[in-house]
Amino acid sequence: MTCGETFEAYALRAIGIGERLLPQTDFTLCQQFVLIGSGMVWNLYFAVLALSFGFFLAAAVAVARTSHNPLIRKPAEWFVFLFRGSPLFIQFFFAYYLFVLLPREGIDINLGFVEITADTRWLTRAWAGALIVLVLNTAAYSAEIFYGALNSVPKGDVEAADAYGISGWTRFRRIVWPTALRLAWPAYTNEAIFLFHATTLVFFSGFPTRGQQGDALYYANYFADKTFNPFVPYPILAGYFILGTLAIIWGFGRINRHLNRHLPQAVRQPIRFRPNYIR
């Protein structure tokens, strides 16, 4: 099998397209690159969707935490505490544990005029169940970051807004939130990377894989298990993740520059190296 054929056979194996049987003998570097790369589809899927949904949920929770009304503040605090305070694998365990308990034939919801059946079976599938857990998890961590940032907004900014007669929602939207986001951004970048990495846990200690359709770590593990040589598949996996992480850093860096564009940039002085020994 040439590398081109391998690519055709396995490039989309992780989502069930292509050759059904995984390579069994004579493992080539090309197979490892292609299959582990194919598994990255799942890591990207989980990371992108969890971050997108999680961002808005986190923003809402962070604002709720600053509320003076305990009925709004307390639930937000408990949510953050629960999901930030427990390891992801325990969250996966209990989520899966609960999802399989749901009735297989679906839940009948009686709306009075019409009865609908909510299908719950897909919740035990990783694409839905694990995604829900990841969204809640990242929302809790991000909410904490945003909450910290909301408290670090320079008081001068808020006073200036008041002086201009900007208040309420407008003040939040135009002044407080952009500044908070700017302050939170480096930490939020970290969180995005952590979440991206945490997607490797979905099949490693969370949900079952079906039909050998797994994420990048699943395939890396497969090769390490077959070749008994961890020094090839795991560095390949690491390479893919470094690329992904660099993409996140680059993308988030662009946004960061955008958020900071109005600030005076640090003026880099040309390095003047003046050794002291010539007196």
Added chain:
Amino acid sequence: MNRLLTATAALAVLAGSALAQDTIRMGTEGAYPPYNFINDAGEIDGFERELGDEMCARAGLTCEWVTNDWDSIIPNLVSGNYDTIIAGMSITDERDEVIDFTQAYMPPDPSTYVGLAGTEIDPTTAVIAAQTGTIQAAHIAAIGGALMEFPTPDDTIAAVRNGEADAVLADSDYLAPIVEASGGELDYVAPDVMLGGGIGMGVRESDTELKATFDAVITEMKEDGTLNPMIVKWFGEDAQVWE
């Protein structure tokens, strides 16, 4: 530092042999009863513990037991973190390319399908649960069945109980006690399949001397009739024994 000790026990053998000072580190998984498991006291126990201790005593070696994660059990052997693998490991051609095996101390063990009692399944169409990376998982993939892979063996049993999977495929030695303890809830639902070879002890390819030592001891134990009673003790009267 003693508090950090996990599940290890040293067995000092005061033999007069020249090999007496040699310490052999025995690597096992500690999660695969009856082969090897952690007992109530937190020590490594099981068929292989008893067998290994007996073999070390006969060879005049000091043996020390260590547990290692199954996934990295071979890489850590070739890297020299311990000297043998005695962990219910089937002798396969793939493994034999990387490490060496002593002769088998356990005859080949069939794999069985276990599901809810009263059902019958067709392995090529039913949803079969197996542990990730096992020969059973590879078998289901090869026959084109609907394979569900779980990280731990406990998860595979749970999947059968809660109906996520129709059956679990695993070694009969592992499943038999579970079926027995289930009180009629679980039963065998399809004919057995023969997958692995016999079970032997893994050593580094460069460790020819150690391999020869253990090979000789296993032959001795097969011949003087001490191995078979040990197998029956741990695996029951129905277990396969040596002729």
Added chain:
Amino acid sequence: MFEFCTDPTALPDWQWMACYLTTGKHMAFYNAFGTVLLLLAITAPAALALGLAGATAARGRLWPVRAIGRVYISIVRGVPDIAFFLFFVIALDQGFEWLRHQALCPDWDQPIRQGSDFLVCPEAKLPLTTAPEAVHQAYGFFLAVISYAIVFGAFTANVLYGAMNTVPRAQMETAEAYGMTPRQAFWRVMFPQMWVYALPGLSNVWMILIKATPLLFLLGVSDIVYWARELGGAKVAQFSDYPHPDWRAWYFLFLLVFYLAFTAVSERIFARLTRRLSRGQATVAGEALRKGAA
């Protein structure tokens, strides 16, 4: 543990439970909490030190220093900790042994790599094969600390790097105007102030570090999650005096409580620190403190 534990099958429930929860295996489980706390206690300052070094390097004035700092931060941050632990630790161990081999056995004539085997001379083995098991455990623990410190040092470096850049620029300008050298300005103005900006990020890194400890088992150190899994799995009467069905949910519930409690304590400490560090800062929180005092 208790005298009545000799025959657990004949015991009433509460005694059975008392015996069950004090088996040697459970003791190992309880000890594992100590192991995890010890690991955290050593790793946290190590990661903080590495992070500080990384962040200052990344802001360095000489380009090679800057390059080293930035490469460290972006490469190590890029690798998921699981993948890192699955190959890096064996490589690290082999690296140490190779160095010792070069130093201790100059006359060794056999190749170190024979097929897939990695063979150094017996004197170079780390730890020595003859060393007691406790030394092996300690060495494994040591490798774990190094690995965790390297991984989490990179994340700490990134947080501190961001915090240093967030300290209001005017303050650094003022410091310069007062005639401080860059070094003085760093230590007297930036260093004391950056922590309040770094704290939310640092607390997140800490929370993630706490939750990364289940990976310890990949390094051969048995941690609480390993034991919880091991104890919770279904046991049959043949191999245990205390047969029970799959109880993992209960053990994980216990771990959940432990982690939540640990988080709660950590949060209180971080809240105190934030309060302490916000004092006199020109931020909303600092302003609130000032108003509260007035």
